[in-house]
Amino acid sequence: MSEQLEITPVVTIPDHLVGQIRSKLAYVDELIAQAEISEDGSLITLALHRKASEDKKANIAGKIQHVVEEMARGAIQPKVEVLEDHSARPTYYDRDPMEVLRASAEVYEEETGVFVFGPLVTRLMDFFESRFLMLADEFEAKPYRFPTLISAKMLDRVDYFSAFPHSLTFAxxxxxxxxxxxxxxxxxxxxxxxxxxxxxxFSRFKMLNSPAVCYHLYFSLADHPLPDGKLIATAVGHCFRYESTNLTSMERLWNFTMREVIFVGPKDFVLENREKSRQLMEKIFEDIGLVYHVETANDPFFVGEFRKQVAFQTAFQLKYEIRAKLPFKNSTLAVGSYNYHQDFFGRHLGITLPDGGPIHTGCTAFGLERIVYAFLSQFGFDQSKWPQVVRDWIK
Amino acid sequence: METQKTLSEQVQAVLQEALRVGAGEIGPQTQFGDLPQWDSMGHMEVMVALEKAFGVEITADTITELVSIPAICSYIEARHE
Incomplete structure (x- = not known):
């Protein structure tokens, strides 16, 4: 039998942190089935999978307060900058496309967060892939294939285990x-x-399911000078991020597909190409009529690292998110991002420029399932309403 | 008698404590990224320490600008003129 637990947080949760704290609450205890935060940030309501003892409830409340304290107390309000705003474009659908997708067997949920996709979704994913490959071609990006598994030893070298432990999955x-x-x-x-x-x-863990695509490229370049001092590469791969009770519909998958265009070289080279990729994608998205905006953002760091890493990332504008509109819930969904890692990977992995300094890196990344989900949320299933460029490609 | 420390030496001392590094690892020209400890997490420790020691306000601008000992000293000097 399920049970509700209400908690008054030690710190009122500021508006800009409600979503990020709510997503972290899923990891607090296995008994938590769902977590909600009131609009004014003064009340947390948990739905528990089953009835809990008073001691257990006190234990959960204590852990919740720790999360709130770590993430919200003294949090620096990020200055959100909008780089593009195309949110006034028309949309043609106002329902959650998951209803139709499930009913028509276009998606089959094999396990929580793990989906099989049918012909329509697959064709749309292929369409968006074709657009991202157009972007890669503009840079004459070198094609790469990366494994689905990723080395624990190398992830440790880039401090991944302290930054994102909550979403790891192991092989x-x-x-x-x-x-x-x-x-x-x-x-x-x-x-x-x-x-x-x-x-x-089971053996000890030497490999994990890869949480990102571009890491494989950096690992392959480790401990050497970068030949020519510059590299632009592209690859598509399966990525894995366990998101617990946040795994709902195609919005948030445990196993998803990401296409990346990756820039490696001196600082200016990386920043100029990140910006060029944003401008090129703006034109590609205009042809499609996608409703979205681009804004400064941060990665979903673990609780202990959250406040400081977020302040740093947003201050240096290291991440711009492409947020597509979901009309049925009057919200937006991150479908891609333009990232700059400074010389983080160069320093941690010993990848150097001809002058001996560490390389800088950046990447432009797109979640294929998410962008299809956002497209269907905006354009629905009546193909006569779809943009010409999509209809021409699909037929 | 202890000689009076210059502003640069005071700033270096604050960073040495914030980054938990040994004496001599931070010099008058040290900048963000020079030491493994002065990475993104370390930088935010530096910001918090500077806030306590010199009343530096932590904003997006200060986080991005105060990335070397000379830049920190110039900022503090300008604020106290």
Whole structure:
């Protein structure tokens, strides 16, 4: 039987942090099924999966207060700058497209946050891929293929485990031991709580499911001078970010697809190309009639790192998000971003310029499932309402 | 008798404590990125320490401008003129 728990936060949650704190509350305790924050930031309401003892409720409340304290107390109000605003363009649909997509078997949810897509969604993803490849061609970007797994050793070198531990997902295998493998083969079955194999059956984690695309390129360049001092690359890949109870519809997937154009070189080279990619995409999105705006943003850092990293990222304008309108809920969804990492990867991975200084990096990244979801939210399923450029490509 | 420290030396001392580095690791020309400790997280520790020591207000402008010992000194001097 489920239960509700109301908590008055130690610090009133400022408006600009409501969404980010709400998303972190999902990671506070496995009993939390849903978390809401009142509009004025003065009340947190949790829906619990089942009834909890008073001690357990006090424990959850304590952890919630810790999250609020860490993220909200002394938070620096970010100065949000809008670089493009195309939110006045018309939209042609006002419902959540998930209803139709599920009913028509265009999406099948294999597990929470893991979706199979049918022909329509696949064709639309291919259409947007074709536009992003046009962008890559403008830069004569070199094509790369990256693995789905990513090295734990290399992620540690770039401090990933302290910045984003909450969303990691891990790859493992059975230990090389005949008794362990035999035991697993005889006993392993799926139960309500998951696979019932004992934890000691599995090897230590050397690999994870990759949370981003461009990291693979930086890892491949580590500990060497960058030949020619400049590189522009492009790749598409599966990315994995576990978002707990925030995994809802195509808005937020555990396993999603990202296309990136990646810039490596001196600071000016990276910043100029990041800006050029934004301007090129503005024209491509104009042809499509996508309703969106671009604004300064930050990455979803873990609680302990959140306040300081966010202040730093927004102050230096390291991330611009492409936020597409979702008319049915009168909100926006990040469908891509233009990122500048300064010399972070150059310094941590020992990648140098011809003058011996660390390389700078940046990337332009698009979430394919999200942009299709935003497109269907704006244009619906009546293809006569779709932009000509999409209809021509699909047929 | 202790000699009076210059502003640069005072700033270096504040950064040395904020970044938890040894004496001599920070000099009059040290800038953001020169030390592994002065990264994005370290920079925000520096900002908080400067706020406490010199009353520097933490804003988007100060975060982006105060990225070297000379820049920090110039900023503090201008505020106290």
């Amino acid at each position: 493992t295998h059975l230990r090389e031991d005949l008794d362990v493998i035999n035991h697993f083969a005889h006993e392993a079955h799926y139960t309500e709580d998951g696979l019932n194999a004992p934890a000691e059956s």
